[in-house]
Amino acid sequence: MAEAPPTPTVLLPEAEVARIVADLATRIAPVIDDETVAAVLLTGGLWFAADLTRALSRTGRHVRFDALWLASYGDEQSSRGRIDVHAPFQRSLEGRKVLILDDVFDTGLSLAEAVRHAKEAGAAEVVTCVFARKPWPKPRAPEPDFVGWEAPNRFLVGYGLDHAGALRGLPDICALD
Ligand SMILES: O=P(O)(O)OC[C@H]1O[C@H](OP(=O)(O)OP(=O)(O)O)[C@H](O)[C@@H]1O
């Protein structure tokens, strides 16, 4: 018989997630403008990007929006070390400031690839923000400009983070190990 999947352990409850997103918005709003393109990395970044853009609106900052669909983990719990681009940016980034948004920074490969794509698309400046940063023994480049939460070195699910496509919709961030 197949083993039952482990029960998610709550690490960061929904209310804390909301408080961190509101705080990030107040820190980011002064360094961007309404011409900035917020670009979410699909799929996991969707939940955070939706909340952050609304939190930015509450501060009076109404960004443009785009998406870049990257995937490196497939259904595995460790990066394949190769990034597939499923869908490129939709709009021109030429000469614009781009705010890249993602749920988690782990090996750093996805963010580095996204920054590379934004620069190749002509972005004048790239600012990066992740909700969670996992610890890593070696330096990763580039480190995100804005980080909401320093996460423990555990496999995370919820708030966009998935286990083989499941559990993204959990409102809390949980550990599955
Ligand atoms: O820093 P890294 O080691 O690159 O890991 C971070 C990336 O991994 C996850 O994406 P994944 O490739 O699993 O696709 P997903 O967004 O569909 O979950 C997550 O959403 C980040 O984009």
Ligand code: HPA
């Ligand atoms: O901890 C994680 N959980 C889910 N997806 C991820 N992608 C990188 N790290 C993680």
